């Protein structure tokens with residue numbers, strides 16, 4: 001491979017530029033009018049503007065991105081995460097134009113992108129799923145019958161959902177009838193697809209996901225898990241590896257199930273199998289993400305494997321150089337997502353200009369970010385501006401290092417989630433590894449906002 005188009009922005013675009021540079025591959029950045037000053041545009045070998053600020057008119061315009069790819073004569077497109085990364089039509093168009101899509105085949109995206117079909121597929125492969133409806137439910141009567149059969153509480157989820165949006169919880173028939181219609185309306189508005197399905201709502205679960213690598217020669221391995229239980233409104237805030245909850249035995253079982261799920265999708269490239277795990281250690285598949293994830297660095301830091309480079313090598317047709325038995329988890333890593341939001345004002349977005357910027361460093365610290373002093377965060381995109389990752393021999397070292405690094409981080413001019421992270425990293429519930437998906441809500445309820 002000689003040249004790759006990066007169909008994304010922000011830190012992930014920069015992450016891909018870095019991997020390409022180390023592999024000796026040229027990069028083409030595409031950017032919106034709002035991202036002229038962006039670091040990925042400045043650091044890529046070439047750059048083409050593809051439209052106005054709004055994502056729908058730039059980073060989501062498959063036609064413009066493919067035209068840019070053709071004009072600049074690239075071999076492949078890396079979609080990053082979000083935007084077109086899980087768009088089967090886009091992957092399909094790349095395939096038809098003989099441009100390699102760095103990700104799975106469009107058929108795998110289609111299969112796993114529809115959450116109901118995905119559950120059905122992995123269930124047939126023997127992977128446990130959350131009890132729920134067989135596919136989407138259409139009418140209120142049918143939905144109500146299904147909810148009663150599953151037993152309350154239930155969660156109503158959009159077939160086309162993503163990013164924690166389009167989910168509603170109901171505890172009885174009356175609230176169910178209301179939430180069913182709200183969920184359908186929201187799904188229609190957010191995803192242009194109003195279909196929903198129903199699952200049992202697992203109480204206080206842990207969100208534990210497995211990183212998969214699969215080459216084009218049929219080999220599938222996993223690189224262990226990430227615990228992503230620290231979430232706010234179903235959106236991840238902190239991720240770590242290994243999970244403080246898993247025993248070696250459960251890790252082995254879940255890893256095997258994750259590989260089976262990926263094999264059932266005839267998967268190729270990097271992907272993630274997400275599970276919910278209850279207190280008793282029962283685990284249930286919830287979905288597969290058919291792309292690189294935001295939280296991939298924690299896996300890189302515990303295994304020593306560069307996932308973005310592996311994505312490119314797999315897309316080039318290379319065989320995975322490891323068997324499952326070669327993979328070992330060598331240390332502990334934790335990631336904090338730093339968002340331009342004001343945690344004291346209900347996480348209101350806080351775009352604007354960064355007057356002063358100083359990123360932490362030192363032993364065991366990694367910062368993946370596209371921002372710098374003087375940079376203006378545009379209001380049009382995701383609010384994540386940096387990922388702070390720390391690692392060490394033990395979980396305790398990683399936590400102490402994170403607290404130290406958060407204390408060094410200076411971002412002036414805007415509000416960020418750094419003070420919230422600092423508070424969490426001294427909280428006994430989190431520090432003892434006891435956080436489940438309800439943790440952040442519970443933490444916020446008992447913590448005065450003037451602490452952050």
Ligand code: ADP
Nearest residue numbers: 161162163164165199200201202207234286437
């Ligand atoms: P998305 O694709 O929007 O991220 P997921 O299916 O991955 O949606 O779920 C996101 C989060 O929502 C999970 O990590 C978990 O916190 C919560 N969740 C989803 N399904 C259930 C369920 N059946 N029971 C309890 N919590 C759930």
